[in-house]
Amino acid sequence: MPRSKVDLELLKLGERTAIARAISLVENDESEELLQAIHPLTGRCHRIGVTGPPGAGKSTLSSRLAQHYRRQGLQVGIVAVDPTSPFSGGALLGDRIRMAEVELDAGVFIRSMASRGSVGGLSRKTTEAVDVLDAAGKQIVIMETVGVGQSELDIAGAADCTLVVLVPESGDSIQAMKAGLMEIADLFVLNKADRAGADQAVLALQMILHFRRDGGWKPGVLKTVASEGSGIQEVVSSIEQHRQFLGTGGRLQDRRRLRMEQRLRALVAGRLNEDFWNSRRSALLEKQLDAVMERRVSPYEAARALLADSPAGNP
């Protein structure tokens, strides 16, 4: 078992190499034993989701938030699941250089997760990477995703507090947001607010929010110019207000329990699937595929035939 490569004591102390190795185990699907060992150490950090369309300045905002929390003496982790994020290597050189300041700070650990391959797997691995950072003593962990796909929304929504970042030019895509972003946002950030149309965009957002079903918490709309650091204090204050809102009446626990339920269901689904596809069933799949492609059998009939080949306890 490669867990031996991760020194748990060093991980708990937040040692960078230990964290990096632990997350590599997560990425390589070799982390089950490790995650079991660190589970009692999790549930302590505040998880902040940052999502929005490409180019909204999510990474710059995340960096500024990280800097702010660092100045408060807090340990910070960033997990970026976003092909356009400079943290993930997707952005232009200029962005990379701007990020360097944060990356060089030993109190901030940044890790990007690849968005290729199985999305279900990505969601799980992101959560597990955040667990590692949690166990390593990070008090704030920021999860950055690009928010258009449903599954990426799911990742961002799996936070204690979800920030949706927009820019004045997003006017048209406010329409798009109705289809997902509105539901998961705990706070809207209108970034690049020094550009034309900022006030109208804020107004439009507030109008849409007016129609949102009331769950007790009213998401605010804040203006920032993250590249210059302006408005960051207000964002941090709102995150703190939301945290206090969650803290009363067990709302935070309810939210985390729901998230954990989804996580358990996904783990079970993954394992059921892995167990099902033994070599005999894989061979049967090829035969059924032949039949379906020749239109002798419908996809549902083929699926049923595969499921019927399920000798109990004899996979």
Place this chain on the structure above:
Amino acid sequence: MPRSKVDLELLKLGERTAIARAISLVENDESEELLQAIHPLTGRCHRIGVTGPPGAGKSTLSSRLAQHYRRQGLQVGIVAVDPTSPFSGGALLGDRIRMAEVELDAGVFIRSMASRGSVGGLSRKTTEAVDVLDAAGKQIVIMETVGVGQSELDIAGAADCTLVVLVPESGDSIQAMKAGLMEIADLFVLNKADRAGADQAVLALQMILHFRRDGGWKPGVLKTVASEGSGIQEVVSSIEQHRQFLGTGGRLQDRRRLRMEQRLRALVAGRLNEDFWNSRRSALLEKQLDAVMERRVSPYEAARALLADSPAGNP
């Protein structure tokens, strides 16, 4: 069984009410029997995926393609899975009006699929809606999705020919595309090509394409101004060239077989999951959740405990 509501003979003739009812059955998960009945009639239409960032003009391009095929005397279907698509009700009034021309043509059937809820389910339902249109005699079916999320990419990629639509301003997001769009594109369309920067964008795309692994087919980059109908003929020609490329050496069959394999695997996974969560296991889930939230048990241990409660043949 509500299949009785769909008259198969009328569906085969392409009658609109029959198609609409059939797709409603798909949306309500009541279509298994229907899909079994129509399966022998599927596999005949050419499936064109249209994807790209919000605001790239995917719907306008889809409408123009539909018009073009209509003039060739072909029957056309459009399935829109895109919260920003006017077909899906996401866009502004102006777009809606522009689409009316196509919508009023009896030879074009347009249906939007909601992107809420389970993405796995969405992908399946989209494919099944295309199957319905296929059985109803549509020779061309266009699947329109917004291309940033992985799962939405999967839907677009599940076509015989996948068009990625960009605009000159997408410059930055070409970076984003590296993470998915590049892999699935059979053809790039630079829309709104009358805007500044169009030629540079084409050049940038061609440079990136130069590094693409060669699978025999080199995706071209075409310029269009879909709102004015310019460049559409060239897009149709390229789709036809790609179709001929697929037609040689059984490539189309290979591609469709791979797609069908993914579809069967998804059907099996869905059924395994449904069968697993009986009432006893759902109750056990609550107990395990308690233990996980109290940090007595890790998520993996809880999942294992749930899976262990799997008395063979006695779900």
